[in-house]
Amino acid sequence: MKVQEEFERECEEAVLAALAEMGAPADLKIVKEIPDNADLAIPCFTMSKALRMPPVAVAEKIAGMIETPRGLISSLSALNGYLNFTVDSVPLVSDVLEEVSARKEDFGKSPETGIRVNVEHTSTNPTGPVHVGRARNPIIGDTLARCLRMRGHDVTTEYYVNDVGKQVVMMSWGVAHVTPEEVRREIEETEKPDENPKVDHRLVYNYRVATKKIHNNPPMEEEIAQMLRKFEAGDAETIDYVKKVAETMLGGINATLADINVHLDRYTWESEFIKNGAAKDIVERLKASKYAGQEEDGAWYVDLKDFGIHGKNTKFTFTRSDGTTLYTTRDLAYHEDKFSRSDRVIDVLGEDQKLGSQQLVSALQIMGEEKKPEPLFYAFVSLPEGRMSTRKGVVVYLDDLVDEATDRAYKAIVDGNKCKDMTEEEIMGIARDIGVGAVRYNIVRVGADKQLVFKWEDALSFDGNSGPYLQYVHARACSILRKAGDFARDTDGSKLTDEYEVKLAKVLSRFESVLADIDATKRVNMMPAYGHDVAAAFNQFYAQVPVLQAGASRDARLTLVECTKYVLGNVLWCLGMGAPEAM
RNA sequence: GGGCAAGUGGCCUAACCUGGAUAUGGCAACAGCCUCCUAAGCUGUAGGUUGGGGGUUCGAAUCCCCUCUUGCCCGCCA
Numbered sequence: 001m002k003v004q005e006e007f008e009r010e011c012e013e014a015v016l017a018a019l020a021e022m023g024a025p026a027d028l029k030i031v032k033e034i035p036d037n038a039d040l041a042i043p044c045f046t047m048s049k050a051l052r053m054p055p056v057a058v059a060e061k062i063a064g065m066i067e068t069p070r071g072l073i074s075s076l077s078a079l080n081g082y083l084n085f086t087v088d089s090v091p092l093v094s095d096v097l098e099e100v101s102a103r104k105e106d107f108g109k110s111p112e113t114g115i116r117v118n119v120e121h122t123s124t125n126p127t128g129p130v131h132v133g134r135a136r137n138p139i140i141g142d143t144l145a146r147c148l149r150m151r152g153h154d155v156t157t158e159y160y161v162n163d164v165g166k167q168v169v170m171m172s173w174g175v176a177h178v179t180p181e182e183v184r185r186e187i188e189e190t191e192k193p194d195e196n197p198k199v200d201h202r203l204v205y206n207y208r209v210a211t212k213k214i215h216n217n218p219p220m221e222e223e224i225a226q227m228l229r230k231f232e233a234g235d236a237e238t239i240d241y242v243k244k245v246a247e248t249m250l251g252g253i254n255a256t257l258a259d260i261n262v263h264l265d266r267y268t269w270e271s272e273f274i275k276n277g278a279a280k281d282i283v284e285r286l287k288a289s290k291y292a293g294q295e296e297d298g299a300w301y302v303d304l305k306d307f308g309i310h311g312k313n314t315k316f317t318f319t320r321s322d323g324t325t326l327y328t329t330r331d332l333a334y335h336e337d338k339f340s341r342s343d344r345v346i347d348v349l350g351e352d353q354k355l356g357s358q359q360l361v362s363a364l365q366i367m368g369e370e371k372k373p374e375p376l377f378y379a380f381v382s383l384p385e386g387r388m389s390t391r392k393g394v395v396v397y398l399d400d401l402v403d404e405a406t407d408r409a410y411k412a413i414v415d416g417n418k419c420k421d422m423t424e425e426e427i428m429g430i431a432r433d434i435g436v437g438a439v440r441y442n443i444v445r446v447g448a449d450k451q452l453v454f455k456w457e458d459a460l461s462f463d464g465n466s467g468p469y470l471q472y473v474h475a476r477a478c479s480i481l482r483k484a485g486d487f488a489r490d491t492d493g494s495k496l497t498d499e500y501e502v503k504l505a506k507v508l509s510r511f512e513s514v515l516a517d518i519d520a521t522k523r524v525n526m527m528p529a530y531g532h533d534v535a536a537a538f539n540q541f542y543a544q545v546p547v548l549q550a551g552a553s554r555d556a557r558l559t560l561v562e563c564t565k566y567v568l569g570n571v572l573w574c575l576g577m578g579a580p581e582a583m
Numbered sequence: 584g585g586g587c588a589a590g591u592g593g594c595c596u597a598a599c600c601u602g603g604a605u606a607u608g609g610c611a612a613c614a615g616c617c618u619c620c621u622a623a624g625c626u627g628u629a630g631g632u633u634g635g636g637g638g639u640u641c642g643a644a645u646c647c648c649c650u651c652u653u654g655c656c657c658g659c660c661a
Contacts, residue, residue: 033603043603045641055641080604081641125661165661270661299659310586311657320659327661351655354587379588379654387654412623434623446596449588451654458595458610463623465596465609472623480620521600529597532608543616543625561620583623 003095004087004509007072008032011040011085014073018065024050038084039506045081055081093493093505097556100508100563101489108511108570110152117153118342119145122257122264123160126249127171127207129200130256132396132454133388134350136378139443139576141348142262143524144376146574151519156342158266160334163239163246164274165327169227172245174210175203182209192393196400200252203245204390232274232324239271259402260436261576268337270330278333279325282367286318289366297321307362309355316359328356332363335373345373346522350380351449376522378448384455398439401459406435408460409468413583422582433578434468440576441467445528465532470572471580473535477565478581480547481558489562490555500541501560507537508567515574531571538564 012030019028028050033041044058051058059078068076074088100107121141124134145157162168183205187193194201214220230238250267257263273279283300286292291302298321305314318329338345349357357375364372382388388395410431413419419427442459446452462468496505514530517523547557572579 031603035604036607037604041604043642045603048641082604162661167661295659297659301659309657312585313657317659322659324659326659331661351588353656355656358587377588377655382654409623416621416623418621418623447589450596451589453595455595461610463609466623468623469609472621476621476624483620523600525597529608536608539624540626542620546620548620583621 003072003092007085007087007092008040010071010073011042011083014066014070015042015062015083018062019047021065022051022061035084039087040085042083042085043081044083048081059083089497089502089505090493092509093496093502094491095493096505096509097491097493097496097559097563100566101491101559104566105569107566108515109150110512110515112154113152115153115344116342117148117155117344117346118158118338119148119155119346119348120158120160120338121145121348122253122262123162124253125162125167126246126253127167128204128249128390129196129198130253130398131388131390132398132401132459133381135260135398135401135439136381136443136448136452137348137350138257138262139260139440140376140378140448140524142576143440143444143527143574144346144348144518144522146576147515147518147524147527150515150570150574153344153519156265157263158268158338159264160331161246161250161267161269162327163243164231164270164330166224166228168242168246169224169231170210170214171203171207171249172242173214173224173227174206174208175245175248176241178206178209178213186212190393194397196397198252198255198399200249200256201397201399203249203252231271234274236275239275243269243271256398256402260398260440261578268334270327270334273330273333273337274325278337279330282329282332282336283319283323283325285367286363291366295321298323302363302366304359304362307358307365309358309362311355316363318363328360328363331360332367335360335364336367336369338373339369339371345371347373347375349375349377351377352380353377374522376448379451381443381452381454384453396454401439402435404435404456405438405460406431409434409438409462412462418583430578430580430583433580434462434471434583437467437471437572437575437577438462439467441470441528444575445525447523447525467528467575467577468583470528470531470535470568470575471577471583473538474565474568474572474579475581475583476542477538477561477568480561481565482581484548484558487558488555489559491559492556495553495556496560498545500537500544501557504534504537504541504560504564507533508563511567511570527571527574531568531575534564534568534571538568 015030024047028047031043035041044055047058048055059081062083063076063078066076068074072088072091073085075086077084119141122138124130145155149155186205186209214224227238286302287300289302292300293303294300299317300319301315301317303314304316317326319325354377361372383394383396385394410427413427413431438461439459510530514526518526547561550557569579
């Protein structure tokens with residue numbers, strides 16, 4: 001994308017030269033914007049004071065001093081105090097097409113940076129299936145990881161498995177001690193039973209029966225407490241048993257994640273930090289700090305009031321009164337572990353973790369750790385009835401959402417009679433791509449810090465600003481290329497001067513800068529927005545400009561179509577969505 | 584009580600970090616467009632005091648203060 005940069009440089013230089021001639025101070029700042037009605041705009045408000053002229057007059061004076069066309073600048077006009085520059089589209093379009101054609105599916109991908117980035121996401125407790133309220137985590141995390149890979153970073157995605165604590169111990173107890181008969185009765189008593197045969201859905205019933213049996217039953221409570229103590233003491237048998245149950249549950253969770261194209265590179269088990277003593281080391285290091293203190297009954301804490309922590313209690317407790325470690329203590333050990341093998345550590349977390357994350361950062365600082373995790377928070381998805389709760393049955397499972405979306409996509413394909421030449425298997429594959437695409441897109445398109453109310457009609461939307469809208473354009477482009485057969489690539493921008501052709505090429509050229517923005521801000525919702533821009537520009541082009549019947553510009557247009565296919569294919573890859581060649 | 588985040592046409596949403604022109608799209612509504620490359624599409628119409636109030640600025644959806652509403656948090660839980 002040399003031409004765009006060159007163009008911007010030329011504009012800037014021309015303006016600076018004009019300003020110098022007008023006697024403006026040399027350090028005058030120039031602001032550059034890219035608006036809709038021009039390729040580059042420079043507002044003249046800042047110059048107004050220094051030159052003692054109204055902005056509108058400044059703009060007009062400068063515009064009068066710069067002769068166009070000149071280099072890559074094809075025209076310049078002054079309007080409302082702005083200088084609006086237009087680029088010579090011919091070299092620009094040629095440049096875009098050449099680069100995309102040369103790089104193909106690597107277009108937008110940066111050279112390897114060698115920066116090791118760890119993206120921890122999902123990390124949901126292995127005590128039940130993934131529901132839509134939590135689905136934002138894997139979707140945002142996976143999308144971010146994919147974008148960072150495009151940036152050339154060495155990315156590892158990672159799931160922190162919480163296989164420690166009362167919840168998982170109860171869960172394992174339930175798996176070991178609850179009989180099938182008890183499970184059957186529990187299901188019968190449930191108002192809206194969960195019919196899904198996957199393990200993660202089934203084991204929830206063992207967990208529920210266990211909770212009920214243990215409640216108000218002192219001998220059993222003691223049994224659980226006993227297990228917990230053994231666990232904390234590092235008893236390998238107990239830890240391994242609980243881990244095995246957690247692994248079973250995780251199998252179900254991973255199947256769900258795989259369905260939405262999310263694969264984790266690595267799993268780290270919380271229990272490791274108890275077994276290998278890392279959590280104990282953290283305790284010793286924190287105890288040695290000047291912020292450390294001990295309650296009368298023996299619990300240790302660090303006081304974080306000097307670290308910007310507010311509230312009625314600024315103490316951050318890191319051991320129980322009996323000296324055992326807490327979740328956050330182990331999380332500190334985990335972060336040290338991640339720092340030891342990464343340059344950047346990104347934690348995708350629910351907004352309920354904000355305070356915890358802040359405390360973690362402060363504790364790391366107290367320990368003398370120089371690196372800081374980069375948290376990425378998302379607000380919860382709720383239902384119109386309120387907050388999601390498995391217990392209250394106010395819940396939509398991700399498995400059910402994906403199934404429903406896939407079914408609807410299947411019907412749309414069959415109803416649209418678009419499957420005459422397809423096998424059943426092909427139809428199913430496309431339906432899955434579309435269903436999953438709709439679900440992922442719908443969640444990732446909204447800014448992470450925005451509260452989201454889940455509505456089936458939105459999640460299952462296949463038109464307008466939706467995942468399938470982008471996929472449809474990909475399929476359309478593929479269809480044209482299929483029908484065209486072999487053609488000679490033609491990147492000559494002088495053959496693509498139609499307004500829609502130029503607009504499309506300009507949109508394509510923005511891909512790399514979108515990736516750079518996401519790298520810097522972690523705002524993954526910019527990717528679906530960009531994809532929508534590409535798709536919309538293509539659809540307009542498609543409606544206005546014939547390709548196969550284009551005569552002399554046929555090859556050039558086919559090249560533009562092919563470039564769109566590559567860019568959109570890469571966008572869809574970043575979004576973890578399939579790119580169907582027909583739909 | 585304190586802290587953190589969000590509030591944008593009937594509904595959802597973009598731009599907010601880094602202040603710039605007439606506030607981006609979509610859904611729903613209305614009116615058009617398939618003898619032509621996939622109508623999951625395209626074109627047009629209508630719909631806004633960016634929750635409210637103050638301030639900074641030549642200029643505020645964007646920054647600051649106040650206020651209201653909503654969500655999240657303030658465990659020797661994970």
